[in-house]
Each structure stands twice: as structure tokens, then as C-alpha cells.
Amino acid sequence: MAIxxxxxxxxxxxxxxxxxxxxxxxxxxxxxxxDVALLxxxxxxxxxxxxxxxxxxxxxxxxxxxxxxxxxxxxxxxESMVDGVNEVIGLPDPVGRISxxxxxxxxxxxxxxxxxxxxVAMIYESRPNVTIDAAxxxxxxxxxxxxxxxxxxxHSNIALAAILQKALHANxxxxxxVQVVDTTDRQAIEYLLQQEESIDLIIPRGGEGxxxxxxxxxxxxxxxxxxxxxxxYVDADADLEKATPIIMNSKTQRPGVCNALEGLLVHRxxxxxxxxxxxxxxxxxxxxxxxxxxxxxxxxxAMAAKEEDWGTEWLSLNLCIxxxxxxxEAKEYISLYGSxxxxxxxxxxxxxxxxxxxxxxxxxxxxxxxTRFNDGGQLGLGTEIGISTTKLHxxxxxxxxxxTTRKFVVYGTGQVRN
Amino acid sequence: MAIxxxxxxxxxxxxxxxxxxxxxxxxxxxxxxxDVALLxxxxxxxxxxxxxxxxxxxxxxxxxxxxxxxxxxxxxxxESMVDGVNEVIGLPDPVGRISxxxxxxxxxxxxxxxxxxxxVAMIYESRPNVTIDAAxxxxxxxxxxxxxxxxxxxHSNIALAAILQKALHANxxxxxxVQVVDTTDRQAIEYLLQQEESIDLIIPRGGEGxxxxxxxxxxxxxxxxxxxxxxxYVDADADLEKATPIIMNSKTQRPGVCNALEGLLVHRxxxxxxxxxxxxxxxxxxxxxxxxxxxxxxxxxAMAAKEEDWGTEWLSLNLCIxxxxxxxEAKEYISLYGSxxxxxxxxxxxxxxxxxxxxxxxxxxxxxxxTRFNDGGQLGLGTEIGISTTKLHxxxxxxxxxxTTRKFVVYGTGQVRN
Numbered sequence: 024m025a026i027x028x029x030x031x032x033x034x035x036x037x038x039x040x041x042x043x044x045x046x047x048x049x050x051x052x053x054x055x056x057x058d059v060a061l062l063x064x065x066x067x068x069x070x071x072x073x074x075x076x077x078x079x080x081x082x083x084x085x086x087x088x089x090x091x092x093x094x095x096x097x098x099x100x101x102e103s104m105v106d107g108v109n110e111v112i113g114l115p116d117p118v119g120r121i122s123x124x125x126x127x128x129x130x131x132x133x134x135x136x137x138x139x140x141x142x143v144a145m146i147y148e149s150r151p152n153v154t155i156d157a158a159x160x161x162x163x164x165x166x167x168x169x170x171x172x173x174x175x176x177x178h179s180n181i182a183l184a185a186i187l188q189k190a191l192h193a194n195x196x197x198x199x200x201v202q203v204v205d206t207t208d209r210q211a212i213e214y215l216l217q218q219e220e221s222i223d224l225i226i227p228r229g230g231e232g233x234x235x236x237x238x239x240x241x242x243x244x245x246x247x248x249x250x251x252x253x254x255x256y257v258d259a260d261a262d263l264e265k266a267t268p269i270i271m272n273s274k275t276q277r278p279g280v281c282n283a284l285e286g287l288l289v290h291r292x293x294x295x296x297x298x299x300x301x302x303x304x305x306x307x308x309x310x311x312x313x314x315x316x317x318x319x320x321x322x323x324x325a326m327a328a329k330e331e332d333w334g335t336e337w338l339s340l341n342l343c344i345x346x347x348x349x350x351x352e353a354k355e356y357i358s359l360y361g362s363x364x365x366x367x368x369x370x371x372x373x374x375x376x377x378x379x380x381x382x383x384x385x386x387x388x389x390x391x392x393x394t395r396f397n398d399g400g401q402l403g404l405g406t407e408i409g410i411s412t413t414k415l416h417x418x419x420x421x422x423x424x425x426x427t428t429r430k431f432v433v434y435g436t437g438q439v440r441n
Numbered sequence: 442m443a444i445x446x447x448x449x450x451x452x453x454x455x456x457x458x459x460x461x462x463x464x465x466x467x468x469x470x471x472x473x474x475x476d477v478a479l480l481x482x483x484x485x486x487x488x489x490x491x492x493x494x495x496x497x498x499x500x501x502x503x504x505x506x507x508x509x510x511x512x513x514x515x516x517x518x519x520e521s522m523v524d525g526v527n528e529v530i531g532l533p534d535p536v537g538r539i540s541x542x543x544x545x546x547x548x549x550x551x552x553x554x555x556x557x558x559x560x561v562a563m564i565y566e567s568r569p570n571v572t573i574d575a576a577x578x579x580x581x582x583x584x585x586x587x588x589x590x591x592x593x594x595x596h597s598n599i600a601l602a603a604i605l606q607k608a609l610h611a612n613x614x615x616x617x618x619v620q621v622v623d624t625t626d627r628q629a630i631e632y633l634l635q636q637e638e639s640i641d642l643i644i645p646r647g648g649e650g651x652x653x654x655x656x657x658x659x660x661x662x663x664x665x666x667x668x669x670x671x672x673x674y675v676d677a678d679a680d681l682e683k684a685t686p687i688i689m690n691s692k693t694q695r696p697g698v699c700n701a702l703e704g705l706l707v708h709r710x711x712x713x714x715x716x717x718x719x720x721x722x723x724x725x726x727x728x729x730x731x732x733x734x735x736x737x738x739x740x741x742x743a744m745a746a747k748e749e750d751w752g753t754e755w756l757s758l759n760l761c762i763x764x765x766x767x768x769x770e771a772k773e774y775i776s777l778y779g780s781x782x783x784x785x786x787x788x789x790x791x792x793x794x795x796x797x798x799x800x801x802x803x804x805x806x807x808x809x810x811x812t813r814f815n816d817g818g819q820l821g822l823g824t825e826i827g828i829s830t831t832k833l834h835x836x837x838x839x840x841x842x843x844x845t846t847r848k849f850v851v852y853g854t855g856q857v858r859n
Binding site: 042045046119123125127129131133136138140141223224238239242244262264265268269271272273276358380381382384385386387388389390391392393395396397401402403413414415416417418419420428429430431432433434435436437438439440 | 460463464537541543545547549551554556558559641642656657660662680682683686687689690691694776798799800802803804805806807808809810811813814815819820821831832833834835836837838846847848849850851852853854855856857858
């Protein structure tokens with residue numbers, strides 16, 4: 024009950040403060056962000072001391088080296104946080120932008136004005152730098168933000184949130200606009216998910232388990248990003264000189280991320296002469312081939328794919344390979360095993376390319392480009408707060424604009440309706 | 442279990458069919474809609490026979506005259522359904538439209554392509570014509586649709602849905618794209634709300650109870666339209682010649698709808714000389730004044746407002762009236778008692794008007810215009826499928842475009858990421 028009350032109170036406070044944030048000028052918001060960048064540098068040592076507490080506790084609890092690495096607020100992480108803040112300062116402010124202005128037959132003039140969503144709650148695991156990255160984007164879009172990071176990063180998150188509140192306060196703005204849930208009690212998340220009167224959007228960032236838990240327990244809209252099972256389809260009309268760098272970049276540049284390649288589809292007409300040379304590249308780069316029988320008849324070194332391998336998000340150097348008879352079969356495979364994240368075709372055929380672009384259902388559909396381009400920065404949104412793989416509100420990377428919505432504004436001169 | 446299986450199967454069938462609908466040309470979709478209009482006229486008598494079954498059962502169950510009126514598919518209702526279908530044929534097709542094309546520093550060209558949402562489920566009460574109105578909008582936007590109308594209109598809804606399926610079939614399109622839940626078992630709704638694998642959006646249309654039930658039991662995004670508590674604020678700088686027609690039109694043109702006026706705020710500086718003349722208009726038109734003490738000291742005929750009256754959606758000729766000291770007080774009142782639907786200011790003051798437009802949080806904010814303009818047709822969207830009073834995906838009337846989303850399309854020539 025104490026926690027329920029605390030969460031309710033916290034959500035209400037952010038909501039109140041978000042009304043002030045919604046009407047701030049761009050200059051005022053950028054001034055807050057500048058102060059965040061300055062404070063990050065001037066209070067670095069203090070924050071790192073708090074981070075040490077989390078690291079020590081993490082070591083005692085036996086966290087893996089990889090987990091500890093993600094938890095550490097090193098000097099390099101500080102630099103990247105400051106760079107991130109400065110990048111957001113440079114992004115155009117979507118709030119107040121009016122589009123689609125038109126005069127209606129009644130004589131009223133109608134437009135659509137971008138406004139903040141209100142209050143965004145972030146629920147995330149590990150990496151404490153998300154506290155800064157996410158909050159800064161929410162603030163620039165005029166939203167209040169509730170932060171609930173991983174319990175192993177609690178001290179770090181509280182210290183980072185204090186910076187944000189200090190920067191708001193220094194600019195004469197209600198610091199309640201940023202709140203951090205300072206308990207590791209998991210019930211806090213459940214209560215947070217019930218504050219539909221105060222919170223407008225929940226963004227979970229973490230494993231599929233977290234996202235499923237959040238979306239099944241929330242009455243508030245949730246930005247869902249389940250997983251990235253991305254494919255490259257090498258068409259019969261592919262330029263194979265383009266295919267190899269696209270496949271290798273998609274698979275190996277950063278295998279552990281959501282826009283990395285997990286499944287390769289190759290048209291039967293090119294498979295027998297293309298796959299052997301590709302297999303050499305794979306071997307050089309440590310990629311493990313897991314293939315269909317037709318693949319294995321060409322490349323016997325490939326492991327035999329089991330049914331459950333298709334559609335797996337490996338996040339490693341494993342790669343499923345299937346030979347298909349047509350672009351239709353490729354599209355059917357993608358529809359069955361894809362995750363609506365990123366799908367690429369390699370082809371020189373104009374009609375096949377246009378057909379693939381129009382008919383494949385994914386947040387980003389590409390021709391002759393690496394799947395790794397599905398990223399807010401690469402696609403031109405600036406920093407992103409996540410990638411939505413469901414279609415409501417936003418499909419694909421969410422930047423500043425996706426943290427806003429539009430209301431109708433009507434300029435009349437006394438009109439009434441007939 | 443039988444119902445659960447039936448609903449699951451139905452949702453899966455619509456999802457399959459929606460893949461075909463998504464890639465239909467505008468001409469093909471318009472051809473289906475033309476056939477719907479023709480079939481509505483040629484099969485009118487048969488449908489009216491089915492409608493008679495519902496009317497007879499309704500009379501036996503003692504439905505009110507108003508309910509029976511809403512249930513009846515009269516010749517006039519048929520005409521309006523046909524007009525509605527023809528209007529949707531005339532609307533531009535949002536699907537396939539590519540916007541925001543730009544060349545990125547990497548050399549890829551990025552755009553955002555409008556695509557259908559997928560499958561929309563409509564859950565509605567009474568009025569069987571919604572079956573046609575809603576389904577036709579969903580189909581034009583390339584979506585599959587599941588319809589669950591009121592149990593008292595079951596025969597009518599099944600007959601109308603058959604028209605839709607016939608029109609699809611006649612055009613060589615999988616008729617599974619339209620499904621009607623042909624049971625009155627309320628459990629069917631609960632199962633429908635669980636089909637998050639197949640259904641992309643739920644639109645409940647009906648009373649607040651239905652909408653709350655749906656949004657509290659659904660794992661699928663819900664278009665929420667709770668209620669319309671709309672206000673007009675008459676500023677100190679108002680042109681009172683404009684104020685009176687705006688207030689009278691907002692209140693009396695159609696008092697039972699969501700964009701009708703429910704609360705009037707009047708600045709103290711104009712109240713004493715303005716309210717008496719306005720009260721005469723109210724009396725002539727049967728409007729019942731429910732006022733604050735200051736209002737009653739000017740107009741003693743006003744009833745005393747109780748605390749629970751403020752913010753009430755009357756849907757009748759009742760009107761709450763409160764005298765305020767400033768535009769700030771008006772805005773605070775709206776923030777407290779409004780429902781984020783429609784808010785109007787009457788003023789000649791440029792700065793006050795701009796401030797009101799920017800800072801009031803509602804799906805439509807207006808200057809010197811009747812609240813009745815918050816309607817898809819009036820605002821330029823064409824026909825609407827509902828008005829959202831929450832901010833995710835869509836805020837305000839939802840037209841064809843709001844039944845779609847955008848995916849990223851990337852045109853590369855072999856680019857990889859650095």
C-alpha cells in the first residue's frame with residue numbers, strides 16, 4: 024500500500040509538472056539540456072562514486088563481466104552521454120509546429136498542431152545511461168518522464184536523475200517533471216502500469232520477457248519492441264557484388280543488436296554459384312551457417328536447421344540460410360518468421376524491388392541496403408527512444424516527433440454549423 | 442471453449458485476408474465499395490425483413506421508442522448508408538502515399554510509406570448502419586474488419602455483413618476480410634480482446650461503460666472516446682455579437698452529441714451586461730441554466746450548480762455556467778472539468794487567442810467557432826470512424842488516414858553502415 028501510494032503520488036506530480044513543460048519555449052528547453060551537459064561533466068566524479076556502489080554490489084551478486092560492463096559509467100560513457108545531450112539540443116523542436124492548414128467550406132481555418140504526449144514512463148534494464156538519453160529526449164519533446172531502471176543500477180540512476188532535476192530547477196522549472204522510482208520492489212512496476220490517469224505512454228526497454236510483462240499488465244499504451252528477426256533476400260536478379268557487403272555488414276557489424284541479420288534467403292537460380300563464395304566470407308568472419316537441406320547440398324559445412332531455428336533472434340554470429348524458388352516464397356517466409364522489424368531485398372529488377380517495398384510488412388523495408396540502417400539516426404530522426412514493431416502511433420524508430428501527437432486548431436471568425 | 446475457438450479462428454481468417462486487402466489498388470477497393478452501394482439498394486427488402494426480426498424482438502423485450510428508432514433500417518437510413526459509401530469512394534486513398542523522402546549522408550534514400558493498420562475490430566451498440574459505415578472506411582484504408590454489433594441488432598448486422606462479403610467475392614477478393622461475430626454471448630467480446638496476434642486496433646463505439654470495459658480488458662490498443670464535456674469561454678475582449686450564435690449553435694443545434702456545449706465560462710468584466718440578454722435566448726430555446734453563485738446573482742432564474750454538476754456530460758439542454766476572473770481561471774477550470782474533446786474561446790484579443798490555442802489540452806481547440814465543428818467532415822478528414830480523446834496514434838476525429846500507419850522505405854544502391 025505504501026508503494027502504491029508513492030507511485031500514484033509520483034505519477035500525479037509528474038503530470039502536474041508536465042503541463043509546465045508542455046508550453047516551454049525551445050530556448051528554455053535547450054537551456055535545461057545545456058545545463059544537463061554541464062552538470063554531467065562537473066559532477067562526474069560524484070556520480071561515478073554512486074556507480075561504484077552498484078558495481079561493487081553487482082560483483083558481489085556475481086553479475087557477468089558483460090553485465091558489469093553495461094553497468095559501468097566510465098569516462099567514455101560520460102562523453103557519449105554529453106554528446107547525446109548536445110545532439111538533442113541540435114534537433115528541431117516538433118512542439119507547436121502547425122501542419123495541414125486549410126480553409127474549410129464553412130469558412131473556418133483548420134490546422135494540426137504538434138503537442139507533447141504528456142507523461143512518458145520508461146522501464147529499462149541495466150545501462151544507466153538510458154536515464155539521461157531517454158529523459159533528455161522526453162524533455163525536449165515537452166513531456167514529463169518517470170524513470171524505472173534496473174535494480175542493479177539504482178544508485179547510478181538516482182544520481183543521474185538528480186542532475187536532470189537540478190537542471191530543471193536552475194532554469195526555474197518545476198523539477199517534478201523528472202521522477203525516478205527509487206525502489207527496487209518489482210511491485211512498483213505493476214502500480215506504475217496502472218496510472219492511466221497520469222501516464223500517457225509506457226516504453227519498456229529490455230528483453231522480450233520485460234516487454235511482454237509490461238504489455239500484458241498495462242492499461243496504458245505501450246511502445247512494443249519485441250525482437251528483431253531481420254532478413255536479407257538475395258533475388259535471382261541480384262547484383263552479387265552488392266549482396267556480399269550488405270549481408271556481411273548486416274550480420275557481422277554488430278551481431279548483438281536488433282537490426283542485425285538473422286536469416287538469409289537466396290533465390291535458387293543464384294544459390295549454387297553464389298553460396299560457396301559467400302561461405303568463404305562467413306568462415307573468415309566466424310559466421311556459423313545453419314541451412315535448409317538445399318543449402319547443405321551446396322555448402323555441406325552448414326549445420327542442419329531445425330524447425331525452431333527459423334525465426335530465431337540469434338544475437339550472435341549464427342545465421343539461418345534458406346533457398347527459395349521465388350520472391351513470393353521469400354515474402355511468405357518473411358511473413359511467417361519475420362518480426363516486422365527490418366527486411367531487405369537485393370535485386371536489380373525494378374518491378375521486384377517495388378513489389379517487395381510495397382508488400383512486405385515491416386517497420387523498415389529496404390532495397391540494396393544493410394539492415395543496420397534501421398536506426399533513428401541513420402533514417403534521419405536524430406536520436407531514437409526505441410523501435411516500435413507494432414503499428415499503432417508509430418512503426419519503426421521513434422524520435423522526437425514520435426514523442427508528440429497532434430491536436431486540431433480552429434481559427435474562426437464567428438462561424439456556426441449549419 | 443467453443444466460442445473462444447470460433448473467435449480465434451475468425452480473427453486469424455481476417456488477418457490472412459487482410460494481407461490481400463493491404464495491396465489492393467484504389468480502383469479495386471472502389472469497385473468493391475460501388476458494389477456495396479448497389480447491393481444495398483438491390484437487397485434492401487431482404488435486409489429490411491431481417492431488420493424486422495430485430496425490431497419485433499426489440500418490441501417484445503420492451504426497448505424504448507428511441508432505441509427502436511435507432512435500430513430501424515428505414516428507407517431513409519438506406520439512403521444515408523448509400524450516400525456514405527459513395528462519399529468514401531470519393532475520398533483519396535492514403536495507402537501507398539510516400540512522404541518525407543530524403544537522401545541521407547550514407548547515400549540511402551529514405552521515405553515513409555502509408556500502409557493499412559491490418560485488422561480493426563469494431564465493437565458497437567445499437568445502430569446497425571455502423572456495420573456499413575465503419576466497414577467501408579476500414580476496407581478503403583486496406584484493413585480487414587471484425588464487427589461485433591449490439592445483440593438486439595444481430596439479424597440486421599449479419600444481413601449487412603453478407604452484403605460486404607458478397608461485394609468482396611464479386612471482385613475476386615477473399616470475403617474473409619469482413620467478419621461479423623454472429624453470437625450475442627458477451628464472452629465473445631472478452632475473447633476478441635485477447636486476439637493481440639491478429640487484431641491491431643479495437644474501436645468501441647457506445648456508452649462510457651462499454652469503452653471502459655473494453656480498454657480495461659484489452660491487450661490490443663483501443664481507440665478511446667470517453668465523453669465530450671465541451672466548453673465555450675467568453676473572454677473580456679469577446680465580440681458578444683459573435684459569442685451568442687456560437688454558444689447557441691454549440692448548445693442547441695444537436696444537444697445529444699459529444700461535441701455539444703456542456704459548460705459556459707464568462708469573464709467577470711462582461712458577465713453582468715451580457716448574461717441577461719443571453720438568458721433570454723436560453724429561455725426561448727429551452728436551455729436550462731445551472732450557475733455558480735455569481736451567475737445566479739445576475740440571473741436568478743438559473744439553478745444553483747452542485748459540485749458534481751461541473752464537468753457533467755448532460756447530452757440535454759442543461760448548461761453549466763461559471764463566471765471567471767481571467768483566462769487563466771478559465772484554463773484551469775477546463776483542465777479540471779474538461780474531457781479533452783473540444784474547447785472554444787470567444788475573443789478579439791490576438792494574444793489571448795494564441796495563448797488559448799497553444800496551451801489548452803483538447804483534441805480540438807478553437808477561436809470564435811462553434812464546438813460543433815469538431816467532426817471529421819467539418820475538419821476536412823471526410824467521414825470519421827470515431828473521435829479519440831487520448832493522445833496515442835490519433836487525437837480527435839479519425840478518418841481514413843488515421844486507419845493507416847507508416848513504414849520506412851529505404852532505396853539503396855549497395856550501402857552498408859560504417
